[in-house]
Amino acid sequence: QKEVEQNSGPLSVPEGAIASLNCTYSDRGSQSFFWYRQYSGKSPELIMFIYSNGDKEDGRFTAQLNKASQYVSLLIRDSQPSDSATYLCAVNNGDNYGQNFVFGPGTRLSVLP
Amino acid sequence: NAGVTQTPKFQVLKTGQSMTLQCAQDMNHNSMYWYRQDPGMGLRLIYYSASEGTTDKGEVPNGYNVSRLNKREFSLRLESAAPSQTSVYFCASSDRQGLHQPQHFGDGTRLSIL
Numbered sequence: 001q002k003e004v005e006q007n008s009g010p011l012s013v014p015e016g017a018i019a020s021l022n023c024t025y026s027d028r029g030s031q032s033f034f035w036y037r038q039y040s041g042k043s044p045e046l047i048m049f050i051y052s053n054g055d056k057e058d059g060r061f062t063a064q065l066n067k068a069s070q071y072v073s074l075l076i077r078d079s080q081p082s083d084s085a086t087y088l089c090a091v092n093n094g095d096n097y098g099q100n101f102v103f104g105p106g107t108r109l110s111v112l113p
Numbered sequence: 114n115a116g117v118t119q120t121p122k123f124q125v126l127k128t129g130q131s132m133t134l135q136c137a138q139d140m141n142h143n144s145m146y147w148y149r150q151d152p153g154m155g156l157r158l159i160y161y162s163a164s165e166g167t168t169d170k171g172e173v174p175n176g177y178n179v180s181r182l183n184k185r186e187f188s189l190r191l192e193s194a195a196p197s198q199t200s201v202y203f204c205a206s207s208d209r210q211g212l213h214q215p216q217h218f219g220d221g222t223r224l225s226i227l
Binding site for chain 2: 042049090
C-alpha cells in the first residue's frame with residue numbers, strides 16, 4: 001500500500017525564520033510530488049510541484065526532492081504569520097489517473113509574530 | 114470566474130437517508146475528483162472522472178456513487194448514509210492530462226450523519 005507520511009506538528013517557527021516541512025513516501029515508483037496549503041476551514045490550494053531530484057524555487061518557497069532517500073521537503077523562507085496553515089504533501093506514481101495520487105495527513109505550521 | 118462550486122456547504126443527515134452533493138466547474142477542465150477529508154487522515158479519493166462520460170473508483174468508493182453529467186458537473190451520491198461517512202467532502206478539477214493531480218478545489222461540503 002502506497003503511503004505518504006508527514007509529521008502532524010504543529011511546527012512552530014518565529015516570523016522571519018525558515019520553516020522546513022518534510023514528507024516521506026513508500027512507493028519507489030513515484031514520479032511527481034506536490035505541496036498544497038490548506039488554511040483552517042478552507043480548501044487545499046496547490047502551491048508547488050517537483051518532478052526531478054534537486055531543488056525548485058518559487059518566490060519564498062523551495063521544494064526539495066531526493067528520490068534515493070524517498071523524501072520531499074518544502075522550505076519557506078522569511079516565514080510570515082500568513083503562512084500559518086496545514087501543508088499537505090502528495091505523491092503520484094504516474095500510473096493511470098487519480099487512483100495513484102496519494103496525500104499525506106499534513107503538517108500544521110504556526111508562524112509566531 | 115467561480116472556479117469549482119460545491120453545494121450544499123453544510124448538511125446534516127440521519128442514518129439511512131440519501132443525498133447528492135453537487136459540483137460544477139467553469140474552467141473547461143477534463144478531470145474531476147471527489148475527495149473526503151477526515152482528521153489525521155489527509156485527503157482520500159472517492160471517485161474521479163478523467164473526462165466526460167467516464168468515472169472510476171478511487172481509494173474509498175464504498176457507499177458512494179457518482180455521475181459525470183457533462184463536462185462541467187460531477188455529482189456524488191450517498192444512497193444510504195452511515196455515521197462513518199461523516200466528513201468534509203471536496204470536489205476538485207484539473208486540466209492536466211498526464212499526471213492528474215487536482216489543481217482547483219471547491220470550498221467543501223461539511224456533512225454530518227447522525
